[in-house]
Amino acid sequence: MKRGYHHGNLRQALVDAALSLIAENGPTGFTLSEAAKAVDVTPAAVYRHFAGREDLLAEVARQGYDIFAALMEFAFNGGKPSALAAFEATGRAYLAFARKYPGHYMAMFESGLSMADHPELALVAGKARAVLERAAESLSQHLPPGQRPPATMFSAHIWAMSHGVVELYMRGNPGNRGPFSPEDLLEAGIGIYLRGLGLLPPDR
Amino acid sequence: MKRGYHHGNLRQALVDAALSLIAENGPTGFTLSEAAKAVDVTPAAVYRHFAGREDLLAEVARQGYDIFAALMEFAFNGGKPSALAAFEATGRAYLAFARKYPGHYMAMFESGLSMADHPELALVAGKARAVLERAAESLSQHLPPGQRPPATMFSAHIWAMSHGVVELYMRGNPGNRGPFSPEDLLEAGIGIYLRGLGLLPPDR
DNA sequence: TGTACATCAGTGAACGCGCGTTCACTGATGTAC
DNA sequence: TGTACATCAGTGAACGCGCGTTCACTGATGTAC
Secondary structure (H helix, E strand, C coil): CCCCCCCCCHHHHHHHHHHHHHHHHCCCCCCHHHHHHHCCCCHHHHHHCCCCHHHHHHHHHHHHHHHHHHHHHHHHHHHCCCHHHHHHHHHHHHHHHHHHCHHHHHHHHCCCCCCCCCHHHHHHHHHHHHHHHHHHHHHHCCCCCCCCCCHHHHHHHHHHHHHHHHHHHHCCCCCCCCCCCHHHHHHHHHHHHHHHHCCCCCCC | CCCCCCCCCHHHHHHHHHHHHHHHHCCCCCCHHHHHHHCCCCHHHHHHCCCCHHHHHHHHHHHHHHHHHHHHHHHHHHHCCCHHHHHHHHHHHHHHHHHHCHHHHHHHHCCCCCHHHCHHHHHHHHHHHHHHHHHHHHHHCCCCCCCCCCHHHHHHHHHHHHHHHHHHHHCCCCCCCCCCCHHHHHHHHHHHHHHHHCCCCCCC
């Protein structure tokens, strides 16, 4: 593809370049200059499209939350065919997202971006969380009231376990030991948890 | 306290300074020069005690794993008074460690140090993991064989959930919403999980 | 279709900064006799 | 106790580097008539 003086869509090209760099070097090991170089442009050109390094990083995270929320929504599928099946599909989608979009994932959860400084980020992150809570809510309808934990707690547990599996067992961290794939590990963990809630029969 | 030309215990002083900096700025936002400055010493002096920046960081993590393993061991307390109580104490100790030693925790789990490049780190990290697996093993003795998940998987689930709670709900991340303290959140999560394993009675 | 001009997206050079690391050095400490 | 000397732990200056950011600029694009 030819490229004249004007780039065409430099803004998105920079986001994509940042994504590759983040996926390779982690969220802190990404530089505005390298991103510019990757798309054959002067560092100064970046400032036509972003306020600076952090603004570019925030845009990467924002796009990540967008994709994330859409993927979760799609996996949950309105609770079909059953609340339980939909919920489990959502858990699998979480891991699939982390695997397929590592750069987005890192920018979202490991970059240390402050939500307070980026209201537009807080907004879209909240939307993503709402999807997960809706899934938890619909599943928890099947529990006898009174012994239900709040749906927000329920979804926090699942989110925490999913995130922990990604961080500890999908990257090369302390316990890359063990013959379990992250996917199997999380699926089994969610299964046990749901059994503990009484949403699955006690025996296997 | 006076201080002459020789420092006395510069090595440990540098580790402590690094810890403060990491706790404040995250594991990547720590510089050798700042650590040296914090203990009133030339950056070059650091090289009398460490091979370089990364070596200092690795020592911080190593000390972290040491404390971590000791704390877990102490909390587990040889499985007394009961395997269950000891296990739950271990879970609480995990969070207490993350709260009390944030610099260590970050150096251990968020610094991106490669275990392959630091064999002495891999060793002590393995020791820490062994403590957790022993706790899981002893608890899983109480399960009818045949429907036991392997103890390593069991402990991986608990570790993942604990780590996820720390990362997502103990720092200021996406969901600092919710009226639950990390401690309550994790305790409830572990409770539900153990019920799912049949280690706690099904009703509340 | 052709020309004049405003708008816009990039360039390229420069900046000040703090970083990790090296080097020859020197002042303090400890040991032998 | 006193002196000579080896060892050691620090200094201070210097380095090359890549970073984010700024600025005046210029070449390309699009629009009005």
